[in-house]
Amino acid sequence: MSLQERFVQNLRRYRLSLGCSQEELGNRLGSDRTVISRLERTSSRMTLERADALARALDIDVRVLFDTPIGNEIIRVQPGKPVSSETVGEKVQQLRKAEGITQKDLGDRTGLDRNRISQIEASSGKVAALQLSTLEKLAAAFGIKPTELF
Known part of the structure; x- marks a missing residue:
């Protein structure tokens, strides 16, 4: 599984665990539900800055979403220094x-x-x-x- 696939799957799992809709996450980022839907399907090439912005919009450190193996519990860690x-x-x-x-x-x-x-x-x-x-x-x-x- 690629880094992007793991990130996207963890992002979606974490978003759902918060009860946050794609529309709500899109609003937090100043975009819309279709952008979030496309990102969650991994059909677009994700940049590091975009991944960090998505994680911050859910108030979690991007490193957690990159590092947590699929199937493991996602433990929320406050966002750290922005990655770039x-x-x-x-x-x-x-x-x-x-x-x-x-x-x-x-x-x-x-x-x-x-x-x-x-x-x-x-x-x-x-x-x-x-x-x-x-x-x-x-x-x-x-x-x-x-x-x-x-």
């Missing part, structure tokens, strides 16, 4: 340098282009939002959980 693609980029750069590998080496490990690794690590504030699938590839390349990149 920029923060992940900084951590990726630190880990890459600590291992003494190049951006090309990391690209080869993840199946991403070296230029994409450079974009992820960019500190100029022009970091593109990371999709959860990319976050998952980066974590796997370092042998860590995706939430360890925050």
